[in-house]
Amino acid sequence: MNRIFYILSSVIILSTSISYSQEAAIWKKFTGEITDPKIPTLFDYSYAGYKLGSEGIPDQFANLKTFNIVDFGAIPNDAISDQVAIQSAIDAAEKNKGGIVYFPKGEFLVNVKPDKTNPIVIKSSNIILKGSGMGKNGTVVNMVDHMLQRTPDEAEWKVSYMFTFISPKGENAKTAIAKSVNEGDFTIEVADGSLFKNTKYVQLEMPYNLIAAKEALKGKEPRPHWERLLEKGVMYIENHEIKSISGNTITLQDPVINTIKTEYNWIAKPFYPLENVGVEDIFFKANFNDAFVHHKDFLHDNAWSMISMQRVANSWVRRCKFSNMTGAVSLSNSYASSILMLLIEGNAGHKLTNVAESSRILTGLITDNTTSGQFHGAAMSHRTSGSVIWRVKTPKQGWDSHAEIPKNNLVDRYEASKMTNHGGFHGNEPHHLEGLTLWNYKRVGTPELNYDFWKLSGRGMYWGFSVVNPIIVGLHGSNTTFNEVNLGYLESLGKAVLPESLYEAQLKFRLKKTPKWVTSSLREWEKMEKQ
Template identity: 25%
Template sequence: MFILRNCHLIFCVFLGIFQSCYVYANSADELWEQYKSEGAINSNLPDFSHAGFFLRDNQNDSAEWDVYNILEFGAIPDDNEDDHHAIQQAIDSASNNGGGIVFIPEGKYQISGGAKEGTIKISSSNIILKGEIKDGKNASVIYLKNPSNGQELGLLGESTTDLRSIAALAIEGEANDFVLTTFDNLDYPRGSRIISVNDTSNIRPNQNIRIRLTDPLIDTENPSKDNIDLVKLLTHPFDYSDEEIKTFGQYGKNVEYITKVRRVIDDSNIELYQPLRFDHLSRYSPTILKFEGISNVGVENLTFESAWQGQYVHHQPFPIDAVDESSIIRTVTEQDYGWVAIWGIWIADSWINNVVLDNFTQNIIVSNSAFIDVQNLQLKGSGGHAGLTYSSAYNILTTDIKFEGRYAHPVSIRAWTSGCVFSDLNIVDSAFNDFDRTGPFIDFHGLFPYENLFEKMRGFYVHSGGDSDVMPHSGVRNTLWNIESPEVIDRFPYASNELFNTAATSRSNMYKYYPSSFVVGVYGKNNLQLKINSSSEDRADDFMIINNLNSRDIPFQSLYEKQLEHSKSNFPMPPQSPILLE
């Protein structure tokens, strides 16, 4: 229920074992002061300060690394012949010697693609794939000749044989379900950092770990919307119907994420850098597993191009008016998923920097990964299905991105993704195209991605895809801060100027598919008056906290930078040297 008291909204909820009365702030200033004094507890703003390459200030000086020039392994630029064997040999040689810089000099290098053996793969730590810069521009080009011929297509992150893994470049670590310890002896509210575990012998400072929780009520054989616990906590107050069967069934049973240990206090207590993003109750059987992925991998100063002919229309073959299979030139699968630039799975403490992606239907896909910098990208060419796609991805920092191509999902997150920050993103064409279904969309694609930050973005608004059985689009406390929408929002004629859009429900329920969101300083270009559920008023209700709507007047431009400054002062790196586990 809501109680108006001293011009603040107080909302009492009963979830888990914690009954909390949350005092909602009336302004962005109050939101910040609440966070600064109390931390990321109760209904306060999430903590986004740990996004990105966590040890960037302590990483090895790559200037001292051995260099493996692909020309010395047989690559020949600009000859229209396949070079992937030479590039792969250079990567393998660096890997066999503990790592190094694989240097790709000026020129265009062709890789055949099609199958896994025709693409480039990094599968060990300490590898930097680095191109040459000439006259201030990327002079090294990796050119993908053929689309993926894979057949498997499922939930991103479930399999390394997914057809989208047959990319120009695949960066792949390995999964490992080895249990390090558990902490199922106590209940921990959101915001906790110190946890008591059964054993710390396998835990070290700065170690990446996986935490898995299990919803005790979900029966995957006979799922029911009335039997959910953890799922309800992460999507409150979304009202489930029988349609969302995969959310409260096969995919909702386990929730997992990757985080990092700050210090080992003693033989039964550890401290995490990132405060817990939601209540971790003992009945969820919290378990800490080993993170086996690769780290310290970099992709720099490269342009990726492909032979794809484009002419993309969302979920349609080419041509779209083909009357039978014999007249189809490019299948739906190829048009949607067949041309991928970079695929990454089970990666941490790594980066992609100064990369041009030209003419791909899927540009970058990252899953089961954490603490990555993705920065200074240009996406161009024919446009296509998706720009940046993160699935089961955690604490990825994405900055300085320019979208010149048109995509159905320019920015897409899904499947428990959390802690990711998107800052300084700009899109050239901010109009919705009714023919190919592309547009300037922030896409929450289902299975409740929660506590992610979108800030300092120009030309975007929220419109999400995803099947009805994995709704709601998002989980709790996703945050939109300092975003300029286009001057026209017309994805649906019946929802003009609405900030939150979806085809999953009626206009009056659209915003409910983004539960417990924060909206601060979001405004329309050329004074467009944005609406959320037909209203332009600031307010707090059980679905959203909205401050400074249609206003540029906010206390600071970047929530991420403000939180980072605060975090460095209050939770600095421990004095010991960083440890990256192999």
């Protein structure tokens, strides 16, 4: 990648208020105002989120019947478990082919003295868990005890979340992609289009490939202990909604994220996620009270975690509060969904939010007020692509990428004490391939000098964050400098740029106007943060 550096000053002064520099040159390149070949072209991140960012999450669901958990035996504010009643209400809504599972005001208890792992499971589309508000006099769901391991040797990070959304139908049938496709194209040609008759979604996959891995590193030398990359290469996965099919030609609702080369044996598979599932307006209270120790055991890693969504599309978690938990929300193998407006408080634990093996996910408007900060902040990892972390505050920690080669993701208006608090097994690194952009990142911690995104030496097997040619624009706050050799592009170090939010600006540029859900969410979030 060509490199050009627009560095305003090598000395950065921490300020309590944000002052903005001029409009970023790289933004002008994206809009076509300038054509400087030395400036890279930004990836279009604007398709992240529910309905690809073009629509807001509905406020009303008139077509869905309401199933009040009280009608199924739940009793607020007593000492008896309400879990059976909650699951029964969900089961009834699923039998009805959809419904709002309503939690009235008061506190409801789940996972009381379990003798086995027993998550509340949602496995149908159009199921919404809706409370009466996350604030005072709202709905509280109290996870009394921790989740249990399925077997004594179950990996600590695999322990179930309390509420688990999962599509029961996996991706089995497959067909080859017949023609090469450029990043940004909207159509693909497959060998057998009949596989997608009456199918709404498609999953595109490139199996592990060593040649593609060499290309992905852009000439950078791999670390010697990156076992998976060195032995197998890289693989890519991206999910899409189908707009139309004509013979073997599939037109997509959103553009292809990766350049697809037929010689790399790309395949297409029908994809069957849950649709229109959500969680909103609930205060989730757990009881993790230990001083957190990273990877100490399953209790510290995952046993007090709340909401997991696996294989979902056009779905969401919004307007919720979490306290004393190891993990708030996890999305995996999902598409075009949003995690929005979350407040995290109480004793700090392992994870904030995590997005893995997913495409076009928006994680935004989140504040971590826990004691020492969730050890890992908002995260995108494990082949996640085309996704955005937007206006998140983790003032005691940093954002996270848990390795396994995510690509083309944006961290937008993030506020943190660290550059990252990255994780992931060393054998699965690097942490991120090309296309990572940090836009108007604000650091509030101690100075970070000569930060290196591609160290080739260190103690043990963990040598620091590893990213292929990141783009950093408008990073400000605490004194921060970089090893510029391992940057793809650097502009306005020490002073924020315009546009203030790249995600919002790209969304407006694509849709020709700012969608109403953005402005209304920002107004609502400002009120929520004051609660």
